[in-house]
Amino acid sequence: MRRVTLIGICIFFIFINLLNVYALGVSPGKRMVNYNPGNSLETYIEVHNNGEEKVVSIFVKGELEPYINIDNKEIKFNKGETVRNVPLTINIPSDINPGRKEAVIEISEEPTIRVIEGSTAIGARLQVLSFIVMDVPVSAKYASINLNIIPSETETKVSSVIANEGYELI
Numbered sequence: 123m124r125r126v127t128l129i130g131i132c133i134f135f136i137f138i139n140l141l142n143v144y145a146l147g148v149s150p151g152k153r154m155v156n157y158n159p160g161n162s163l164e165t166y167i168e169v170h171n172n173g174e175e176k177v178v179s180i181f182v183k184g185e186l187e188p189y190i191n192i193d194n195k196e197i198k199f200n201k202g203e204t205v206r207n208v209p210l211t212i213n214i215p216s217d218i219n220p221g222r223k224e225a226v227i228e229i230s231e232e233p234t235i236r237v238i239e240g241s242t243a244i245g246a247r248l249q250v251l252s253f254i255v256m257d258v259p260v261s262a263k264y265a266s267i268n269l270n271i272i273p274s275e276t277e278t279k280v281s282s283v284i285a286n287e288g289y290e291l292i
Contacts, residue, residue, distance in 0.1 A: 145172035146248040148229050155256040159216035166209045167252050169229055175201045177232040180208065186225035186254060189213045212254065220260045227252040259287050 147170035155163060169178060180195045191211045199206065210227075230249040264287045272279040 146170070146176075146178065146229065146231055146250050148227075148250045148252045150252065152253040152255060155212060155214070155254060157256055157258050158214055161214050163212040163214065164209065165212065166207045167227060167229075169197060169206050169208055171199045171204050171206070173202050173204055175199060178229055179232060181228040181230070182225055183228065184225035184254075185223045186212070186256065189215055190225055190227075190254065192227075214256070218258055220258045223256045223258055225254040227254065 149168045149170065153165065169180075171178075177196060177198050180192055180197070182190050182192065189212060191213070192208065194208065197206050197208065228249060228251055231247045233245045233247045236243075266285050266287045268283045268285075270279075270281045270283075272281075
C-alpha cells in the first residue's frame with residue numbers, strides 16, 4: 123500500500139511539472155560544408171521555441187569560429203513566436219590545415235533568476251547545439267583506398283574503393 127501511494131505521488135508531481143515545460147531547439151543539428159577556398163557561404167539556422175517569451179544568446183566555438191559571422195547574437199522571442207531564422211556567413215579560408223574542422227554553435231536561454239540580497243540562487247538554463255563540419259583535403263594529388271575482404275568457405279570476395287581526397291590549386 124505504501125508503495126502504491128509513493129508511485130501515485132510521483133505521478134502527480136510529473137503531471138504538475140508537465141504544465142511548466144520549456145523547450146528550445148535548433149535545426150539543422152549538423153551541417154556539412156564543402157571546402158571551396160576563398161569563397162563565402164551564406165546559410166542559416168532555425169531556432170525553435172515553445173511559444174514562451176524568452177531571450178536566447180548565440181555563441182560560436184571551435185576551429186572555424188574566426189570564419190563564421192552571425193549578425194545578431196541575441197534573439198528575443200515574443201509570446202507565441204515559435205521559429206526564428208538566424209542568418210550566418212561562413213568565409214571559407216584558403217590557408218587552413220588539412221583535416222576535419224568543426225564549429226559548435228551554442229544557443230542558450232538567458233537565465234531569469236531573481237536574487238534576493240544576501241541569498242544564494244541556483245538556476246538552470248536550456249542550451250542546444252548545432253555543428254558545422256568541414257573536411258579540408260590535402261592540397262596535392264592524394265588518393266585513399268578502402269579495401270573490403272569478405273571470406274567464405276568456397277570463395278573470398280575482395281572489393282576496393284579508391285577515392286580522390288586531394289585537390290590541386292590552379
